[in-house]
Amino acid sequence: MTFLPGRRAALGKVLLHLLGGALLAAGAPTMAHAAYPDKPIRVIVGFPPGGPNDLIARMISNKLGENLGQAVVVENRPGANAEVAAAYVAKATPDGYTVLFGSSGALTISPNMKADLPYDPAKDFTPLIAVADNPMLLVVAATSPYKTTADIVNAARAKPGGLTYASAGTGSPTHLAGALFASMAGLNILHVPYKGGGPAMTDLIGGQVQMYFAGIPTALPLIHGGKLRPLAITGPASSPVAPGIPPVADTPGLKGYEASIWYGFLAPAGTPPEVVKIFDNAVSKVLADPKVQRQFANDGSQITDVRGEQFANMMRDEKAKWGAIVKQIGLAAKPGQ
Incomplete structure (x- = not known):
């Protein structure tokens, strides 16, 4: 088939337009991730206002919003030892705009006590950053x-x-x-x-x-x-x-007794690495703030700043530790429980 010069030019414009659209589409995820965050972030807390989870989440979130240039809103969704909040975040869109401020209970203790949890801490979350232990x-x-x-x-x-x-x-x-x-x-x-x-x-x-x-x-x-x-x-x-x-x-009879609580941020599984990095770095910056460090010290909390795979390993080890205790006191999950 032979194309006339005018038609050849028109066809060239169409091809360039289609190619440009394809390149833009291919680059869209990267551009979207680079823009994170471009709207408010919700931090889900599994306990009512007034408890340590809520207080620590709010202390960090206030500064976190400044570092990210977006509002970070703490939302309380209490119930079932924070299992309600964990289940909610596990099913949320993995885009970095809905994150869980979790602690030991729902993520490393409850899995040892309940066989029918509506989430799997090891599979349904992307560990972001553990911030404190006390x-x-x-x-x-x-x-x-x-x-x-x-x-x-x-x-x-x-x-x-x-x-x-x-x-x-x-x-x-x-x-x-x-x-x-x-x-x-x-x-x-x-x-x-x-x-x-x-x-x-x-x-x-x-x-x-x-x-x-x-x-x-x-x-x-x-x-x-x-x-x-x-x-x-x-x-x-x-x-x-x-x-x-x-x-x-x-106390006599209690030699070797020890228990503590860890706190950290987690996102739904599948959250893009670019988003994880931006969020973690912003939280780490909050933890490095001298005023925040003094507040943590005054509250008796030890700042941890443990991220990603290390955080996941810590959760796995904690689950094993509490699992032994749960079994010892007769609260381990039974088939169908």
């Missing part, structure tokens, strides 16, 4: 008759089933801390789960429950305000922010 404080109301951990142990032994301990939810680190305490000391103490640390703390102060393994960030202000009395810390040694408070492990 021990807990064994606290009682300021009006409580118990002055030491040994007082709690003696009272529980004198009246099996007569004492109660609160938790932020079944399967939460605060639950496992109490269950481990009871198991190691050979005690029968009734577990009372709440939908978060805030409600648990309210009932503890009100005398509805006798003890609670609380996150340090939420416990310290209430200790300083005369509402709570600290008896022990769940770490291996006393904390600079809680001087004079002995480790639980110092």
Whole structure:
């Protein structure tokens, strides 16, 4: 077939137009990722306002928004020890605009206790960055008759089933801390789960429950305000922010006791690496801020800044550790459970 010069020129223009469109389409994902973020980011927290997860998430998110040049909005979706929030984020679009601020409970403890979780922590998430790790404080109301951990142990032994301990939810680190305490000391103490640390703390102060393994960030202000009395810390040694408070492990019958909570950001599986890098670097910049570091130190939290594969490995190791404890205290998942 022979083309006339005019037709040849017209055909050339059409081909150039089609080729240009194809190149633009091929480059679209890269351009979209490079523009991240171009709209507000939602950080999903699985507990109500007032607990340590919420407080730490908001402290980081405020600065994170400045670093990314976009609003970072904390959204509370409490329920089932943060499993509701984890399931929600697992099914979200993997574009970096819906991320989970998670902790030990829903991601490394619950998988050992429930065979029918609506998500798989190892497959349904892209670990972004773990930001902090902190021990807990064994606290009682300021009006409580118990002055030491040994007082709690003696009272529980004198009246099996007569004492109660609160938790932020079944399967939460605060639950496992109490269950481990009871198991190691050979005690029968009734577990009372709440939908978060805030409600648990309210009932503890009100005398509805006798003890609670609380996150340090939420416990310290209430200790300083005369509402709570600290008896022990769940770490291996006393904390600079809680001087004079002995480790639980110092109590006879509880040698070797230790429990802590980690916190971190996770995105849905399949989140693009470019987005992950931008988000992680922005969070890391927040963690390097001297004001933020002082706040973490004042709250008794240790900054971790653990990313990607290291974060995934940490979660795997934590799951194995808590799995052994869950099995020991008889809470391991059973077929069909």
